[in-house]
Amino acid sequence: MTTIDQDLEDLAAEFELLGDWEERYRYVIEMGRDLAPLTDAERSDTNKVRGCASQVWLVTEPQADGTLAFRGDSDAHIVRGLIAIVLRLFSGRRPEAILRFDAKAAFDTLGLSGALSSQRSNGLAAMVGRIRRDAELAAAA
Numbered sequence: 001m002t003t004i005d006q007d008l009e010d011l012a013a014e015f016e017l018l019g020d021w022e023e024r025y026r027y028v029i030e031m032g033r034d035l036a037p038l039t040d041a042e043r044s045d046t047n048k049v050r051g052c053a054s055q056v057w058l059v060t061e062p063q064a065d066g067t068l069a070f071r072g073d074s075d076a077h078i079v080r081g082l083i084a085i086v087l088r089l090f091s092g093r094r095p096e097a098i099l100r101f102d103a104k105a106a107f108d109t110l111g112l113s114g115a116l117s118s119q120r121s122n123g124l125a126a127m128v129g130r131i132r133r134d135a136e137l138a139a140a141a
Contacts, residue, residue, distance in 0.1 A: 004097055007089055008106050021115050025078065032080025035087075038073040051126030053119040054079045058127060060134040067092050068138055070131060079123065085110070086127050095135035103128040 002010075018024045038047075042059050049056040054076035061069040070091040072083040089106065090098055104125075107113050113121065 004089055004093055004101050008109060011085065011088065012109055015110055021111075024111075024115070028081030028085065029077045030081070031084035031088075032074075032077055032082075035073060035080055035084055036071065038071060042071075043073065049123075049126050049130050051129070052079070052123035054123065056083065056123065056127065058083075058130055060131075062138055063092075067094050068098065068131075068135060072127070078120070082112075082116075082120070082124055083127065085112075086124070086131065090128075090131050095139040098131060098135035099139065103132075 014027070015024055018027055038057055038059060043057050047057040047059050049058050054074050056072065056074045056079060058070060058072045061071070063069055070087050072087060074080045074083055107124065112124070116124065
């Protein structure tokens with residue numbers, strides 16, 4: 001299994017190959033198309049992420065090995081892509097690794113902070129906040 005920092009480096013290299021942000025947006029949208037859809041039952045109020053302009057649902061599944069698996073979905077194509085990035089970085093990690101990771105610095109590294117609207121940036125922060133909250137709960141258990 002790769003580390004969260006290795007996955008960030010890989011993502012940054014993929015983004016660098018694409019050049020401009022128009023190509024990167026298309027790539028992010030394509031990443032979102034690869035997400036497995038959530039069931040209607042999983043698209044519940046409990047799984048809904050607050051603070052996102054679009055509809056966003058995030059499912060957290062604690063694993064037997066102590067890691068947390070995340071699955072997510074949205075009604076907006078670009079947001080599905082952002083979810084795919086977040087899941088690539090955080091899913092399958094131990095709570096301690098999630099809590100140590102500086103997501104804001106990671107998004108700066110990827111150039112997302114400057115490329116997203118303030119609404120999308122706030123939504124991305126809300127997703128990470130939810131993941132961190134779930135990691136804190138798992139670490140305390």
